[in-house]
Amino acid sequence: MLGCEVSPPLRSPDRAGPAPPVPARPLDPSGRPEPAGAKSRYLREHERIHIADRLREKASIRVIAAELGRSASTVSREITRNRTDGTRGQWHYRPHAAQARADARRPRPKAGKIGTHPDLREVIQSWLELEWSPEQIARSLRVRFPDRPEMQVSHETIYQALYVQGRGELRRELTRALRTGRTARKPHRRPDQRQPRFVAPMVMISDRPAEAEDRAVPGHWEGDLIIGKDQQSQIGTLVERATRYVLLVHLPHDRTAETARDALAATMATLPTELKRSLTWDQGSEMSLHHQFSIAADLPVYFCDPHSPWQRGSNENTNGLLRQYFPKGTDLSVHSRDHLAAVAARLNGRPRKTLGWETPAERLTKLLAAAS
Incomplete structure (x- = not known):
């Protein structure tokens, strides 16, 4: 680096000649000594001396950073923060002064x-x-x-x-x-620290059979709710992955776990055994009694990862199609069970590009015939 001078000349610890003394146990910002041999998150004095020595030898910042095992941006910030401008555009990096300034900045606690x-x-x-x-x-x-x-x-x-x-x-x-009125702050957990949402352990989608993923075998379903005006009404939606066949679940009054359990079990009871292989759901509270539903419907339930709607892509797409019949912001409780069946039949009779322009009903009939 042109124009860089260091005075007085210093020698790096990894070069011939006596090395400057290195503190065996430097202090962290709280004043506690760091464990011996531990790599500090802060630059130490011998590292600053090394930077100064290598700058005098015209080494690049990236080379210096690699020698110290530090990020190049760390070394660059250190040089920029602690260099002293000289004459004719030259500047000097003084490691001992830099260390003194760093030591003065680090004591804790600081006044807010x-x-x-x-x-x-x-x-x-x-x-x-x-x-x-x-x-x-x-x-x-x-x-x-x-x-x-x-x-x-x-x-x-x-x-x-x-x-x-x-x-x-x-x-x-x-x-x-404050709006929350809390006297203590509510901690935010990382995804890997979240507490289990349900009493019964969830089986995640990663454990779902491979046959459900490739859509070759019918009987694997994706489910969800579509919600009406003011979050006060709902309709359950079930989509078969291989055929995109749709079933609608009548939930006119509420979406409690007990109501969802009974309504879903009753809907699944109308299906033949070969169409009951698995159900994939999100982690909504309506499925908190999933273990009871699994026993009643003889159907395992798998849960998506948090905030991962693409893991139920067929169901999400179908919910979008259903909004043509059940617009957002409307009361969904006014729709009767017969009307839901008629809407499902309308979708199941509609040719789908993803099925080679067959209808879901036609594709389901073919797969069931082949299975038998």
Whole structure:
């Protein structure tokens, strides 16, 4: 790198000559010593010396990063943050000064911005008392004080000042003015830390038989609910994967687990045995009694992964077709059982491109004839 000078000359620890002393157990930001031999997330002094030495030898940032086992962006930020401009466009990277500045920045705990700016704290508390949300407050601070960065904070900073014990930056009683009214923050779990939703263990779609995936054998179903106006009405939908044959389940009153269990079991009871191989459902609460349904219908239930509607692609597509007959925002409880059967017959008699322009009813008849 042209124009880069380091004064006084230093030697890297991996070069000939005496190496500078390396702290055996550096401190982390909390003041606790790191385990011996552990790789720190922070650059250490001997690494900064190595950077300075290699810069003097005109090594590239990527080469230096590879030698240290660090990201190139980490090394680049370190150099940019701690270089000192000299004359004629030259600059110097001074590792010991960089280490001193890093040590000064790291002690914890640090005083929060809200706690160290009384004017900012007063404004935030006054708006919380008006039942403004932290996000509304954060946005309004930017509009009200565009040229005063000390009067601007993020909504997350406000939440931290309210919920984190020991900070005392905002009065804890102000949490009652939030929409949730919680006095403690609700933790957000990662997908691999979610608690089981149902009492009976779920069998996931990854354990579903391979024959269901290739659609070669009839009898594997996908199910869901379509919901009506104000979330107050519903219709159950069942689609056979191999033939796209549709069954509609009458649920005029509610979608409790007991109601869904009984209605689905009654619908499946109308099918021959060769058409009852599996049912795939999402993790909706209406299927919380899936174990009882499996026993009653003699049909195993498999569950999709969270937020993965494509794992029931045939059912999702069919629900879209059904909206022609049951538009969104309408009361679905007004449709009788006979009307649902008529709509299902209409769809089952419609030629489908994915079936080579056969109808679902025709394809189902062929597969059943071949199976017998």
